[in-house]
Amino acid sequence: KMPGDGSTIKKRIRKLLRSPSVRLNNPGKKCLTAKVALEKVLGITAAGHSGLACDPHSGLVAYPAGCVVVLLNPKKNRQQHLINTSRKSITALAFSPDGKYLVTGESGHLPAVRLWDVSERRQVAELQKHNYGVSCVAFSPNSKYIVSVGTQHDMTISVWAWKKDVVVAVNKVSSKVMAVSFSEDSSYFVTAGVRHIKFWYLDPCKPTKVALSAVPLLGRSGLLGELRNTSFCDVACGRGSSAGSTFCVSSSGLLCEFNGRRTLDKWVDLRTGSAQSLSLSDGIVFCGGADGTVRCFSPADLSFLGTLPRPHPLGSHVGASPLPNAPAAAAAPARYPDTVAVTYDPASRWLSCVYADHSVYVWDVRDVRRAATVHRALYHAAGVWDLQVRPGTHRAPSTSTFFSCSADSTIRQWCTEGLRHGDLMSVIYTDESAAPTTTPTTSSPLLDADGTAGDGATGENRAGIRSICVSPDGKHLASGDRNGRLRVHDLGSMKEILKVDAHEGEILCLEYSQQETGLELLASAARDRLIHVFDAGNAYRRLQTLDEHSSSITAVRFAENSVRLISCGADKSIYFRTAHTTHSGTEFRRSHHVSGKTTLYDMGVDPTCKYAAVGCQDRAIRIFNISTGKQKKLYKGSVSEDGSLLKVQMDPSGLYLATSCSDKNISIFDFHTGECVANMFGHSEVVTGMKFTNDCTHLISVSGDSCIFVWRLAAELTMNMRERLCQLRTSPGGSPSSTKQKGGSMFKIPRLYFKLCASFVCVSVCVWGSIRSYVLVLCYSSSPHTDSASVTSIGADSSDEERSDRREEGEVEVVEEKRRAGRAISVDEALRAVCGPFHFQSQQGFLKQNFESLGDTSNIGDGGCDAADDQEEMRKVLSEALGVVRAQLDPLPCGGGVPDGPLGPRGGGDRAALALLEQYSELLLRSVEKRLDGKT
Template sequence: MSLETQGVPQLELEAVIGFNGHVSSGLRVHPDTEHLIYPLGCSVILKRIKDGKQEFLYGHSNNVSCVSVSKSGSYIASGQVTLLGFKAVVIIWDYAQKSIHAELQLHKAKVEALAFSPNDKYLVSLGGQDDGSIVVWNIETKQAICGSEASAHIAGNCLTVQYSNTDDNVFVSAGSGTLRVWVLDLPNRKIRPTECQIWKLKRIVKCVQISEDDQFIFCGTTSGDIMKINLKTGLLSNCGPTKGKYSMGVNVLRILKCGDLLVGSGSGTFTVCSGTDFKTLKKVQLEKGVTSIAVGKEGKQFFVGTEAAQMYRFGYDDFRAELISTSHNSAVKDGVICFGTSVLFATCSEDDIRVWHIDKPKELLRITVPNMTCNSLDFMVDGHSIISAWNDGKIRVFAPESGRLVLIIHNAHRMGVTVIAGTKDCKRIVSGGGEGQVRIWELLPHGHRLVETMKKHKAAINCIKIKSDSKECVTASADGACIIWDIVRFVSLQMVIANTQFRAVCYHPEEYQIITCGSDRKVAYWDVFDGATIRELEGSQSGSINGMHISQDGRHFVTGGDDKLVKVWDYMNGTVTHVGIAHSASITSIKICSNNRTLISTSADGAILRWRFPHPSPS
């Protein structure tokens, strides 16, 4: 815990929505068959299958790139990516204590893959393409035993490792033009590779599984076929299927006790196929590429993760996809809570808007606009529409129940619409653009009308807040200015200037003050009438403050930013009352529910976190 957060009470985290579906084999079932284990940003999440209760493993300084679980379930291992030139950490977690057992640092830039030996003696780790080494670690002593170059100089990058099911001294590595069986020579502290003979086949192997009796190695390739190799001889036994190869390659394999294979492809096809001739026995099509398959209770239940950051549950008999978790698979740009309720909130990211139920938390609606990015959104006060700002310069208005496109305003801003807000009377929209213009739009029964364009800002508008009487608004810009506008006469009433890029602004509920935050890490209070600085607080020790929201009673406000901390402040005293430590990436937006019971924060890793707000309104 940093000095900044020492002695400050911690916020209670109630739920996390998020899953990094891009991590290969990132979704795992713990051997107790009661918990799912998966990465999100810098964290590893343990989620109870029965009731969805979550626990979190914190320790990485950057995104988790691979996860492995030991056969006994006593240990979890996770590796991360880091900046080039720095060491990428491998953490071994004690599952029972939910604490760090060991931190291992040898690899550079990225840890590509991890695998435990069958009796929890050793962990083998594989570095990424900038590292290219394999290291075997002793779990008990927490020391490296030995290491080696992962592949021969004439071969490409090694992409995956898999340990034998019965022998602590044998494991397999594979990748681009390389497939090796390694034997650990403990007395001499060496690992000795044997190249497998796949004759003239030129393949890039993405995933490897070893049969339970250690007879065969099954390799999924980018070419869309599966190679079956004899582990003892290293000779190719079979390669298939000969017809109907897996489109976009085989991303992940799992072997069932009966000998059949579960196969996930880059095109989203999930199949059961025969382990002898690779003939497809069952098949289902999912959204985007399959990246993880985890086998659950008695091998009759499977959990599948995809690049779309979605998790599915399957039963072996009916083989029907049940969607159990959805989340954004890219940075969440903005979040907003439906006015007057504490039941619904909406978030937006690269190409979609999602509406969520706060308590579940469950996705109720998804609105997708392919190849576009939604920068900002707002619920109209009457709840009849969602207004949204897009990088293609358009404002889109959707019905919140059906997701139907109600209105589209073309060419709303020349350099993309960066932020949007609706007036309380639901008759007008105020929008800000990348070029610094603020525009007022009137909503008509069968269309819209541009009322006014206000030009004083010199850079992108980052935040707009409208006064409760809908006659004034305040805009915060990256040009270091916040301007209070009269949106009846369309003139500027007041301007405050600071040496910062303003990211967010809020009216105090009594509307005699505004508070701002930005890249200078300061929280500033300003007088609305004369623009004078009333107070300035040190809002963060590292990184800009990106989001801010004030409670309806005006007694508290919340901030979040690049330091990944959610902070709850006492407005009058200017002190931090509580800190939330759980985000793995920069916080992009933060909102308090109208009933002062729940706090929603979003971040650049696609995560949405729900916290218990510590200062509920007196009932």
């Protein structure tokens, strides 16, 4: 029965009431990965055409981003993600013909071929038959087989009957294979590589019996003729009227066609210098080549049909401006990134292209001579070194704007909310000549033994921006490159206002002093063992140079109390300095020096400026008292037993500490107890930077794999941080440990009575073509003699008088304006729109009324639209809303002070109420989910 059915719900409620402790015995034993969720990925790691695929039914575009597969809906610019739990980089992927499954190949030792259920986003099967890596994978059109090809050192081809979980055929290849494609009737597949075109035939005689061991594959080489020394980069078997033909492109820029007798029948010069990918539809062959070129040909006779517009020129200033139907022609010297992968969506007739500078374009090619851009995303083309969140005020926090710097010599400004055409706002080029035109085939390590950038970098990745920092007023952006050059940009005009050769080695850290110090200082630390202090208020005049360290300086931080400067480095030392006023200005003098036995990689200062947390090579976090320089605490900073801590980052409230380890894991710890509260992974290279957003809802991480991950934090973590921030604002000198509980869950903050006037959640969801608003209101009385709760549903058609009784007038206008425009309303906006208490019935009435109203909640639509996306959107918003409610219920007093009654102490009241509310949340989500599924 549907969750809205009364009898079923009543039975489940009675069962839950009999044993309410079932769900509440171990609330702290939840999986650590459940505390965070990957919300957005800004980056792509597809090294070639094997890293791009399109679902022919839904139009989802899949591509790898480290250990994550991104499923992009280009029409709505929305992402879903598949995270590889083996933590190995994804190298190849392909959709099943019906779009229900996705197969992936990975790199590393003993890689696996994994099969994923796309709708449920979970792994359903796995095959391990390769030793060194998987270069390409493909589904057979009849969905019975999956073929996987190993890398050049692996040299194995396996045919997997995945439904029976057996390998039916294997063979070895002597050449490097770069592409594979199945014939339309699934009777054979073709591999292409270095001087290699080979047709592999499947034995159709034994379809029902499974052999005890795999049989050898039967392969026949293609007759290359005078192209026998040519390397072929991609291959596609014909479809429809061209089913007997096989098309491939060569690295020399030729489009070739093989006939049914495996003979090279004809070819045509693409006139691009080189070609790397192709995609085949019933009527067009798309070929991606050098300099951003995509040519279109007819599969019938290889006649030329047209050329798609090129993407943006390298070094151009691109951002959040509206997309042109075709990019304007640039000057003659302009260079364009090579096209490395193309894939065609036959349903919408869109072509997705990946370019060598890690940009993704989706073109509407219904008319190839007038192609239009429908989506584009421009990501970093090399490893990302650092990021900074743009500061915001208490009234207008900059919740979604941040900066990142990369080895591609660019600084990019991102905004993850509100942009129609993508997430990139602007790009600052510090060295336009460093823009890459080809994709590196291998990724070099970013860190050397001491945790900093190695000197053995190649000429291609030697340049780049190593560190950045935004001034507290948000006006200036300082950056340091790998050659020791310091730059400062005005964020209002994005113009460079300072450029100076400050250091002889790469600048590893930059730090502005906070406004509370009363000083405007900028400190730069570098590999040359020096720290320079600049006066940011006086044209960045250099005030002082500090040379106490004997090795690379990995971190430098300001502390506001008595204006202190703290630094640590690879020499295993940490220096504490205090500012003194002299006749020549501000001068820092050493007050404490601590030398240890392990390398110190990074450091964070808590908001009270009493403690400094240092991440060390031995995976320990050491807490130092800034005033005395003494170590106060030490605890483990990684969930694994391998690697070293490379980065530490305090949240704005000082409650939690995020760490990144060289094993590519990210963990969040309770700063005061050392307990790990969350763990996440997904990057394929070391994490080089992390930042919490100003609103405490997200953690952003960057990595050497060129990707930026935006993680959404659990509601309980956000609630704890925001409450701590409120305490800091009311008593800035308060100790962070004042919020700790003397027992029980670390997330529960004790109080005698929970004071909450109301929680107001307004959900705007586009369901089946109509936009409607649904409101959940939860209230707990602050009176010690009353413990009543009720939830009320208010439709979008409620009267203005009812809404005005519940919200302040200014907030109402903002919320209502967004609702009418069809824009999403965040939980925080809705919460701020509440004013004044409500008066509800008893807890018994609340449960009776609202569990029975689930049926009404499930009947919210009566049309037809893209239910899958709407389901995901509704699930996301409702999960956040109900998570906030749950986090607010956690601190409720248990036991004393609660009156007896149907849900009071004699009936196990508090525990039963919490269990029932949790059950209510699950039933509500399930009700909406099943209703949406029924409409698809």
